[in-house]
Amino acid sequence: MEYILKTNCLTKKYKDFAALRGLTMSIPKGSIYGFVGKNGAGKTTLIRLICGLQDADAGEYELFGVKNSEKDIFRSRRRMGAIVETPSIYLDMTAEDNLKQQADMLGRPSYEGIDELLHLVGLKDTGKKRARNFSLGMRQRLGIAIALCGDPDFLVLDEPINGLDPQGIIEIRELILTLNRERKITVLISSHILDELSKLATHYGFIDHGQIVREMNAEELERACRKCIRLTVTDVRALAMVLDKMGIEYKITDDHHADVYAKPILSAITRELDQYGCDLISADERDESLESYYISLVGGGSHE
């Protein structure tokens, strides 16, 4: 598999606080990589490092196959666009002037494509309105347009839907999907809104205390979060025997509960259980969300 970004044991300390502790992750080409972690877990620190805003204390990373210690890393960065925390836009300029400014900075010979970009992010009709007077969603979209100005192959979005209204969230989601599917842009997106992330991401990296706890793709996550029926019985050993006999996949969670990963015929199970003197007390459908999976991975401790 080809990777856009690979990090190896990245470490970053701020005085006594270790923001990254040997973080190792890989972002496959063409993916939408959901970067999940609570506040202070190290998401933004990693993004700052790969954007070149800060230097790592130890470890290394490869961007488009170029190590951060090599001189060509600056050239590799030209293939990426990023929004780090807040959109980087000149608030005293219009959307069009912001894009012209970015085009000048990138050394583009003309302003060709700016109209198309404005259209893509839905800011074509903003006219002479300065970015200062834009809504949060408009600023976010302008930030994405600026990040796209250099036709990047890799887009880094740090909390792009923070503070957006539902309509804004949908627009940004659609935009990211379009960019990934139509322009084949690999996207690294960090977000707190996990359910929203689950509608986008093809790969996930779960970070906690500066380390990747788990990396998986969407299929693996789906399997981990798949639907099940939680059965509550008086004797879980009897239930296990019955389910084994019926060839049903299950997982015992405690002395009275088991999760069954199929659509069992409850009347048949009840009849079988009856033979062991065991009662079926309840059957509840469960759907483990990304959020609950995340909590099971990193624990529900207090936010930093």
Added chain:
Amino acid sequence: MNKLIRAGIKRMFRIKTLYICLAVLFLIGGFDIIKEFLFREPGRDLPDPGGYLLSGFLTTVLLSAVFITSFLGAEHQYGTLRNKIVAGNNRLSIYVSSFIVCYAAVMIMYGFVWLETTFFGTLMLGGYTYGAKELLNLFLISFLGFTMLTALFVLIALCVHSKSLGSVSAVIAAFAIMICGVMTVQILSVPAFIPVEQIAAQDLPDYEKVPDDPSIVINPDYVDGGRRKVFETVHLLCPVSQMISSSEEPNADGMLVSLAETVVLLASGMLIFKKRDLN
């Protein structure tokens, strides 16, 4: 780096700050000359417009502090410095290009002062009576002085991450340099001796006499010894002081010191900017 310079110059003209600075310079400079022309005392000689270059210089020092910290501080405030880094520019290029763009802006402002002074001066005060050498010295000293001041204000703007803190620091620094320059020139230009006829007879016993020359007395305000050395050093280091005391003779030492100061400030700024984490 050329791309950054081009983009910086274009941004300079896209935003209002430079135009506001030019308007302020126009109002202050033009107003001074027009006031002199309209309200001069009858029979008094018209001043040389070159004198107004000094007040233009001082106003430009202040406005350049405001412009540079506002222009570069906005990059911190809006987070647009990040775009430059992500676009694959190294910090050295960003720093040098910022310096060049700001210097261009300062030269535009000061060039505007020269144009305005020359235009209104020729029209209302009869043109320059200063010699070409004196004007050239004024130009050279101010050119080098602004190089040093730009390097200082760029250092403040890029190394202080807060736009408002940077602006306040730069304006305080500009005022300090101007006050220091004016005071130094005043102190150093005090004559060592005063002719006796300029002193009232009843005050004369308070003055120390010069043994060999009864026509003069020692000026008590004259600074000598170690203190004078300190003020002379300040004079050498301060571009405002050199500008005020500019004459026909070129101040080669002062110019060299201004150049050295520029190099030191640029090198220190680049070092700090390179090592600091950006948000």
